[in-house]
Amino acid sequence: MSALITSESVTEGHPDKIADQISDGLLDALLAQDPDSRVACETLVTTGLVLVSGEITTEAYVDVPRLCREIIRDIGYTRAKYGFDADTCAVLTSIHDQSQDIAGGVARSVETRSGGAQELGAGDQGLVVGFACDETAELMPLSIFLAHRLAERLTEVRKSELLPFILPDGKTQVTISYQDGVAQGVETVVVSTQHKSGVSNEDIKEQVIQHVINPVLPPDLVSDHTRVLVNPSGRFVLGGPHADTGLTGRKIIVDSYGGVAHHGGGAFSGKDPTKVDRSGAYAARWAAKHVVSSGLARRCEIQIAYAIGVAHPLAVNLDTFGTGVLPDAQLAQAVTEVFDFRPEAIIEALDLRRPLYRKTASYGHFGRSDADFPWERLDRLTEMQKAAAVYR
Numbered sequence: 001m002s003a004l005i006t007s008e009s010v011t012e013g014h015p016d017k018i019a020d021q022i023s024d025g026l027l028d029a030l031l032a033q034d035p036d037s038r039v040a041c042e043t044l045v046t047t048g049l050v051l052v053s054g055e056i057t058t059e060a061y062v063d064v065p066r067l068c069r070e071i072i073r074d075i076g077y078t079r080a081k082y083g084f085d086a087d088t089c090a091v092l093t094s095i096h097d098q099s100q101d102i103a104g105g106v107a108r109s110v111e112t113r114s115g116g117a118q119e120l121g122a123g124d125q126g127l128v129v130g131f132a133c134d135e136t137a138e139l140m141p142l143s144i145f146l147a148h149r150l151a152e153r154l155t156e157v158r159k160s161e162l163l164p165f166i167l168p169d170g171k172t173q174v175t176i177s178y179q180d181g182v183a184q185g186v187e188t189v190v191v192s193t194q195h196k197s198g199v200s201n202e203d204i205k206e207q208v209i210q211h212v213i214n215p216v217l218p219p220d221l222v223s224d225h226t227r228v229l230v231n232p233s234g235r236f237v238l239g240g241p242h243a244d245t246g247l248t249g250r251k252i253i254v255d256s257y258g259g260v261a262h263h264g265g266g267a268f269s270g271k272d273p274t275k276v277d278r279s280g281a282y283a284a285r286w287a288a289k290h291v292v293s294s295g296l297a298r299r300c301e302i303q304i305a306y307a308i309g310v311a312h313p314l315a316v317n318l319d320t321f322g323t324g325v326l327p328d329a330q331l332a333q334a335v336t337e338v339f340d341f342r343p344e345a346i347i348e349a350l351d352l353r354r355p356l357y358r359k360t361a362s363y364g365h366f367g368r369s370d371a372d373f374p375w376e377r378l379d380r381l382t383e384m385q386k387a388a389a390v391y392r
Contacts, residue, residue, distance in 0.1 A: 004187055006175040007143035007258025009151040012362040013075050013168020013194070013239075015246025019043040020255075020361040022052065023248045023270030025071045026062060028355030031272070033060035035353035041095075041270035042248045045241040047083050053094040054270065065091035071358075076158065076168040083242025120344040121309035123275040124266075128306070130284025131261035131366075132292040133299040135183060138376075139289050140367035142183050144258025146174045148363045149216045154193055157211050165204070167194035169239030176221075186217055188227040194239030195231075205230040255365050256281070261301050269361050273352035276306045276343055280313075282375035283346040285366050287339045289376065290384040291320070296331060298323035304341055311342045326391050334387035338380055350374040 010017055023041040030037040037058035044051040050068050073086035080088045132139040150172035158166035173190040176183050191208055208230045249267025253259050266277030273279040284302045291300040297320035305314040318332035326334075340349070347353060356372040368376060 001180060003178045004175055005141070005143050005178060005260060006173060006188075007141065007147045007253075007260065008171060008173040009144065009147035009254050009258075009363065010172070010251060011151045011155050011168065011170035011193075013077070013155070013170065014251075015045055015169070015241045015244045016248075016250040017246070017362050018045050018072065018075060018077075018241065019246040019248040020251065020269035021075065021358055022050065022068050022071050023054075024357040024361040025067055026052065026064065027270060027272060027357050029062040029067055030056065030058050030060045031353060031357075032355045033062075034058045037272060038274065039270065039272040040275065043246075043270070044248075045084070045246040047242045048089050049241075050089055050091045051094070052091070055097065056095050057097045064093050064095075077240060082167065082240060083238070084240050119311050119342065120274055120347075121311050122280075122306040122343050123271075123308065124277065125306060125308045126266050126277060127264040128266065128276060128280035128284050128304050129256070129262050129264050130281060130286070130288040130302045130304075131257045131300070132285065132288040133260075134292055136367070138367040138369070139292050140364075141258055141260035143174045143176045144254075144260065144364065145367055146176075146186070146189075146217065147172045147258060148367070150174070150189070150191060150212060152363050153212045153216050154191065154208075163207050163211055165196045165199040165207075167196060167239060169194035169236075169243070183221070185221045185223055186226050188229065189213060189217065190229045190232065192231050192233065192236060194236050197237045201231065201234065255360075257366070262303065264303070268365055269357070273347045274343055276304075279343055279346045279350070279352055280304050280306060280341065282350060282352075282365070283339060283341055286350070286375040286377070287335050289378060290338070290380055291318075291324075291331060291335065293378050294381055294384045294388065296320075296325055296334075296384070296388055300324075300331075302332075302335065306343075311344065313341045316341065326388060330391040331388065334384065334391065337387045338383045 022043040026041050027039045039056050041054040068091045069086045077085045135142045136145050154170045157163040170193040175188040177187045248270050252267050268278045271278045284304050288300040288302045291297050299321045301319045303317045316336055318328050320328055324331055
């Protein structure tokens with residue numbers, strides 16, 4: 001059976017990603033001073049304006065306007081002529097404490113209030129999803145992996161001035177053709193990049209193909225039939241927050257698995273690790289990677305359901321899409337024997353109360369080899385194999 005799978009990514013200069021980086025940058029700054037900070041931070045960016053809002057309870061102090069300007073400058077918005085820049089944009093804040101009702105449920109879980117040991121409850125209800133597959137060495141779907149690498153490359157050639165006409169905003173998209181579940185090649189690649197006004201469409205296409213697309217796409221996956229689209233809308237001079245309002249949490253599929261796996265619906269950025277939208281999703285990815293790396297399945301999706309104020313998950317479901325060496329229910333049991341999905345256990349195991357989050361806000365939260373992505377570690381393979389061996 002043939003199929004086409006498409007995923008997109010965006011550069012760090014995309015308006016939604018500017019918002020994500022500001023929210024996570026503020027989270028990092030607070031955690032650096034007070035690891036117990038409770039943060040739910042939302043950012044909006046538009047023409048000449050940054051609005052930072054949310055619920056934050058902390059002992060730390062951060063100069064929010066200064067932090068926002070530093071992040072915007074680092075991304076590359078330094079020219080007022082483009083409608084948004086670090087030095088002239090207004091920065092407004094509307095921040096208040098976390099609700100005491102939520103805080104109480106998180107600080108003392110239902111289990112604690114019922115006479116159990118002191119432990120955190122989940123910061124919200126909902127479900128999270130973790131996924132892994134053997135399509136790439138990083139155990140990520142090929143389409144989103146390549147889309148992220150193209151977006152990273154766009155930023156790299158801009159900041160190094162290899163392509164000095166490139167501006168910060170940009171998007172990429174990759175379509176992979178499959179036959180019987182096996183990737184056959186790149187069907188279509190799309191790169192849309194903001195650019196200076198004095199360069200022709202033909203030059204942009206030629207340079208982007210040579211310096212962005214060709215260095216990223218594996219030659220064995222590209223053929224004469226691969227369709228390449230560079231700035232298919234034509235000109236892309238007006239971009240960034242001046243052209244499109246950005247909001248925290250509006251790129252959840254870019255952040256996760258590019259549409260290949262399910263999604264629980266909760267965004268990651270701007271949330272401290274008591275929010276299981278973030279920590280639970282990281283733990284689910286951590287566990288799914290172990291299932292695939294242990295040779296127990298070629299594809300694995302783990303879904304975890306939580307209730308606010310309750311430490312233990314309500315449900316853990318595992319699906320190997322028919323690729324598992326054991327029934328999914330038995331693999332799920334083995335996973336829960338190796339991984340503790342309570343919020344406090346996740347936070348401790350992955351050391352999440354530290355400033356590591358702004359790095360996650362661009363180019364995906366998963367499939368990264370950086371040491372600051374601890375949910376990508378494969379440190380429990382032996383335990384996973386032993387737990388599964390019981391059911392063989």
